[in-house]
Amino acid sequence: MRWAPTSRPTAPHSTWGCLLERRTPKYQVIAADLTTKIRGGELPPGSALPPQKELSAAYGVTLVTLRQALRQLEDDGLLSQQPGRGTFVASPKATYRLDSLRGLAEDLRAQGHTVSTEILDQAMHRAPAWVAAHLGTGRALRLERLRLLAGRPAVHQLSWVGSPAGAELRAADLSDTSLYAAIAGHGIVVHRASEVLRPEVLTAPVADLLRSPAGTPVFVSDRVTYGLDDQAIVVDRATILGTAMEVRTERAVTGLSVQWSSSS
Template identity: 30%
Template sequence: MTTSPPSPRLHAPPLYERIKGTLREAILSGRAAPDTLLPSEAALCEQFGASRITVRQALADLQNEGLIFRRHGKGTFVSAPKAFQNVTALQGFAEAMSAQGHSIHNRVLRLETVPAPMDVAQALQLAPGTPVTELHRARLLDRAAVSLEVTWLPEALGRVVARADLATRDVFLVLEQDAGVPLGHATLAIDAALADHATAAALDVGAGAPILRVERLTHDAHGKPIDFERLYFRGDTFQYRLRLDRHVAASAQSIFPLQGTV
């Protein structure tokens, strides 16, 4: 008589993984709504029969995933879902967010003609010191500050943009609809940074808060650079998303043509 070999022993996941999984499922399913106060560490310890160190490890992982956030002296709360913009299509911020049902409002902080700094002139293919229009706007998503947008345009296009309702309209749409300039493509460079005092004030965050920094150079349909921007997004409220295909060939030069970093 033969007997079957014993089944391999199944190892239960670490306790902190089970705590994290239970809380994550509650958040992602909607049972724990945004801004809901989570049970205290002591309550979670009692609920799961875990040590405080184990509970803190689970909470730290969830915080790193952006699913929860802490308020000093008040506890741990469920994060609101981040707004996102796909970068596989050339769209203005309001254009993309409105399509997702968000309301957008812009606060114009500065609009003036300035001599083009060296990096701006290089991006727009102008001589250094050539007059350009510089526009600073705080972008509000559902009435909460989400980004600071700093834009430079050749002076002729800047005059058209300056006449538009910049509190409600994207610069892209003004260029297309008012200036009659068909847009072609844009190149982007994205990195992480810490907010300086001016950026922090515009975004309603503390100085030194993590932000997403984007440098974008937009060209018209003929390949001429017409719009150079630096965009600063709150890292806790927004993300860029993109699709990557395995077999699409692109040279590094075509993807990252900008010189230097922001």
């Protein structure tokens, strides 16, 4: 099948086209056209683009200009360039944002993803040492959940909620309710959170729950959420499939503070 661009960056056929040609760099016109094809389903995930020489001829531009457009779409997460194989439409990934204080499911739904939750455990237990270091010794609500994106397991989330909120939420229906919202419903205000995100690989039994082989790359998020009195409310550990999600944040001069440190 011959490649047919929706719009060409050269030889415009109208006055509007001439203005677009003068104001918009050619590579951006190509990038916009390919984006339209990808988001519209004409180029589905996993499909291969024509060879670059064929594509540049179809758009009437040089290889340098075409490659600039392809790089932009790769940076946007829409394309994957594989040396020796070609350029392919990337599978869409959910984004785990670091610059918001919301529940994981809230973040994903805000991005337009279909999220469902399976409750694996919701009962009072004695907190293990890594949780007790923040919540104190004693019993806390252990909330184990499996997050599914479009019906496929993507995140295993283990949350420990300290008292008094934990005891009050042990019988609550949290399958479709944000834990943060449920806590706020009991008069406890979420003030801030501290989070560490690190790369790991899946091990049993979480690998079985996520229906992925052991050794699959994952992100592990350890988050501690605090109330207005600066006392820990929730200790949360989320194991996120690296094949299903990406991590993204926005940086500003007075915005998010990112610190890098060695894991050794």
